Amino acid sequence: MEKQKASSTRLLGLWLLIVALAPLLASCACSEPGPTDAAHFKVVVIGKSVHPYWSNVETGVQAAAKDLGLRADQAVFFVPPTEDVTKQIETMETYIAQGVTGIAVAPSDPSALEPVMRKAADAGIIVTTLDTPPVDDSVSLVYIGTDNYAAGKVAGEKMVQLLPAGGTVGIGRGSDTALNALQRTDGFLDAVAGTGIETLEPFNDKEDAAQALELANSVLSANPDLTGAFGVYAYNGPAWATAIKEANRVDRTKLVCFDATTDIINGIKEGVIDATVAQREFDMGYKSVYLIYLISTQGQAAAFDKMGVVNGIIDTGVDVITQANLKEYQIQLNTKGIPHKWSTQEWEPAQDEIDQWN
Ligand code: BGC
Numbered sequence: 580m581e582k583q584k585a586s587s588t589r590l591l592g593l594w595l596l597i598v599a600l601a602p603l604l605a606s607c608a609c610s611e612p613g614p615t616d617a618a619h620f621k622v623v624v625i626g627k628s629v630h631p632y633w634s635n636v637e638t639g640v641q642a643a644a645k646d647l648g649l650r651a652d653q654a655v656f657f658v659p660p661t662e663d664v665t666k667q668i669e670t671m672e673t674y675i676a677q678g679v680t681g682i683a684v685a686p687s688d689p690s691a692l693e694p695v696m697r698k699a700a701d702a703g704i705i706v707t708t709l710d711t712p713p714v715d716d717s718v719s720l721v722y723i724g725t726d727n728y729a730a731g732k733v734a735g736e737k738m739v740q741l742l743p744a745g746g747t748v749g750i751g752r753g754s755d756t757a758l759n760a761l762q763r764t765d766g767f768l769d770a771v772a773g774t775g776i777e778t779l780e781p782f783n784d785k786e787d788a789a790q791a792l793e794l795a796n797s798v799l800s801a802n803p804d805l806t807g808a809f810g811v812y813a814y815n816g817p818a819w820a821t822a823i824k825e826a827n828r829v830d831r832t833k834l835v836c837f838d839a840t841t842d843i844i845n846g847i848k849e850g851v852i853d854a855t856v857a858q859r860e861f862d863m864g865y866k867s868v869y870l871i872y873l874i875s876t877q878g879q880a881a882a883f884d885k886m887g888v889v890n891g892i893i894d895t896g897v898d899v900i901t902q903a904n905l906k907e908y909q910i911q912l913n914t915k916g917i918p919h920k921w922s923t924q925e926w927e928p929a930q931d932e933i934d935q936w937n
Contacts, residue, residue, distance in 0.1 A: 760811050
């Protein structure tokens with residue numbers, strides 16, 4: 580009898596232990612996605628300057644947040660007014676202190692940003708980069724953006740097509756430290772090397788639109804024989820376009836640039852910009868949020884697999900746009916549901932613009 584009582588007391592004890600441990604055991608499926616994880620999730624995307632290009636990135640961030648059912652305050656977007664490494668570092672510090680889930684940053688100076696990125700990673704924050712690659716061996720888990728060297732090369736090849744007899748080309752860019760600016764310039768220089776095209780030393784406007792215009796004006800007036808201009812950042816194409824138009828040199832100066840913001844597309848429609856290498860910045864914002872969400876809720880391996888991360892990179896790709904394919908490009912954006920503020924209605928390409936590519 581005593582023996583039976585003792586064993587039922589033991590059974591009750593065991594049962595109580597199981598009941599007490601149950602919530603703990605359940606929460607130990609801890610890396611699995613769960614409503615609690617989702618409620619505390621917060622991602623911050625840090626860009627480089629106030630510009631329509633970065634507004635498109637922000638639209639992508641918001642679209643991903645919507646698709647993932649996140650509240651607006653769970654996907655924050657920040658950019659300094661112009662290129663500002665100190666401001667990027669300060670912003671990282673603020674969000675590290677808040678203990679956010681993930682930070683995706685476009686490092687204006689990869690070496691200067693790496694220590695604070697490391698601090699974030701050491702604090703358990705998921706760190707990725709977008710638009711602008713980090714240093715080699717960075718703590719950034721993934722770079723989401725353009726293959727900048729390859730894209731710069733494509734821009735250079737377009738210039739070679741436009742200037743078969745060679746000439747002198749000016750280069751404007753927004754940074755001398757950001758890797759995307761440096762790699763694009765390298766790709767461009769490699770593509771034009773040995774073709775009879777000479778290039779001038781690139782000028783740096785620090786992502787300041789007024790500076791970009793001033794510098795484009797001064798390069799044009801100092802070089803009356805300038806036959807081509809290359810705009811490395813989204814600021815530069817429109818700055819060159821305005822300078823070229825004001826100097827009445829549209830027929831004499833070929834212009835190849837990057838990105839497809841409204842002012843750049845207008846330049847293509849007018850015929851002052853001959854070609855642009857359009858990045859897919861909406862996707863950069865969208866995929867940054869989505870990837871960090873998947874890593875935090877499903878683990879890195881599953882997230883990388885679902886998002887197609889290859890060697891730490893999601894290559895978002897580019898589209899090369901001229902008057903000849905502008906309409907198709909718009910159809911492509913519409914099909915993908917990517918918002919844009921320009922239209923090709925009541926516009927037709929000019930035959931001479933198309934002919935220059937044949
Ligand atoms: C670059 C960004 C830059 C933007 C605005 C884009 O081409 O990828 O890094 O911030 O232009 O200048």
